[in-house]
Amino acid sequence: MLTDYLALLLLISGGFFFLAGTVGLLRFPDVYTRLHALTKADNVGLGFVMAGLAIQSGSWLVAGKLFLIWLLVLLAGASVAHLIARRALQRGITPWQR
């Protein structure tokens, strides 16, 4: 019962970070700042969602598998963000400045 509430809290927190990441993606002015929103907010959001689901699953094996998925998404997200930012700079897209 208590774990259900904890899981719910974690899932809602995760959803909040996904929402904030999406708002950042829409509001931030250029490719670099948008990548910030994606890599950071979404990874934390996914971490919370995975933690909530792990608690709900009630199984250490499933929890381990979810953790593994999170690690892979972190790795993929960071690598892809780096590649996109690098290509953008090589193509001469200058970062937005205030």
Added chain:
Amino acid sequence: MARQVMINRLFMLLSRTAMFAVLWWLLTEGQPGSWGLGVPAVLLATLVSLLLVPRMTISIPALLRFIPFFLRHSLEGGMDVAGRALHSRLPITPVLVDYPLKLPEGLPRVVMINMVSLLPGTLSVEIDNDGLRVHVLDGNSDITVRLGILECRVAELFALAMTPTVSDHSLT
């Protein structure tokens, strides 16, 4: 001497086999019937990793210290960017910063550039011989100090000796 090398090789073989076995066990959620396929897959993965991934030292105590450091900072990074995205005035002052890397080439640098992108306010953009070019969301923050701390952590992880030098503030 030769015996020490043998022991090291054996340890590397066993630790990698154990790692892939745990991975298989997690992926199949411990189904006993899966090991008929799992054993050859684990052995093959170990063989391929021995051919492709050079021998490296990872400090387990440093890894254990790194995990809470990473979790705390990625949470901080997520909250930071979420707060900025939802703020009505969009408080960002992005700049590009060049940071001279002291880490050796190979896996330590790869870990470093990925960590930079996951931690608060920084995104690795370019890496070359001179160092790392980082896009920073908030140009007012003391970014070279923070990158220096991260670099020391990564060096610690790979049991590399490194002296922290964070004196030069090469903000551009």
